[in-house]
Amino acid sequence: MRELSLHILDLIQNSIEAGATTVILEIIEDTRVDKLIIRVSDNGRGMDPAMRSQVTDPFVTTRTTRRVGLGLPLIEMSTKRCDGYLTIHSVVGEGTVVEAGYRHSHWDRPPLGDMVETLKSIIIANSKLDFRFSHVFNDAEFSLQTSEITSILGDISLTHPDVLEWLDGYLRSNIANLYGGVPYENS
């Protein structure tokens, strides 16, 4: 996968398939210490130590439809290319935390990519999920929760055409602000 934002979509689909009702996504970019960290925490069913130690093996999967699982091995491969790491903490019945770290300036680090499309897909296609997102770039931060949006909307659907247009614009401008140094108006 060419973009980290596609790996993020994949990690969150894993959480959903593990039965998570809450998923927290954190992206921390700190160019001063040359780090990019992606952390996905969920309250899904978790994994026992045996499964946990095998998940980065492509020939291990929980899927019953085929015998290979490539999501985590691909992410691990991308971190290892960039002086990074992949850690997985999991407790059965409590949830899983997956953290991928990269050297921010590493030549081989994939770009974060189109986070707006990734976030839209997560929020709209999983409207029942309690999804919380935060993205930090040095001292700037953008955060959002699906519940903030749905509580304002009440009985209006997230797929209402006007809502889709608002969400696109809202995500696009706030993420651009992280990098652009424009005053951050929702802080």
Add this chain to the structure above:
Amino acid sequence: MKTVEDLKRMREQLQSQNRLRHSGGTEIIVGMGTCGIAAGARAVMSAVLEEIAKRKLEDVKVCQTGCIGMCEREVLLDVVRPNEPRVTYGRVTPADVSKIIAEHVVNGRIVEELVVGKIVE
């Protein structure tokens, strides 16, 4: 710059309109397993959302699902119209989306050349 205030204002406006209530709208489901994502599912999803906004479709529900085992046919996109069989389209590209939405979602005509299967529930 869009803000949360804009969303609140929009809600007020929408609530004041006399909105038509449809009994159970059409559902569009995009396969978002590793295989789907690698084959371009996110771009297909974006095209779906764009088309809904462009055509002002108010009763379409969008969902994602994991791998269902037909990885070689990804991107898979299902359309479920109320009281009709679930139709699965395969190897869908963003360019196919407007056709599927115009023909099937809006007008109820299945786009035969893209179909991989039909499930009668």
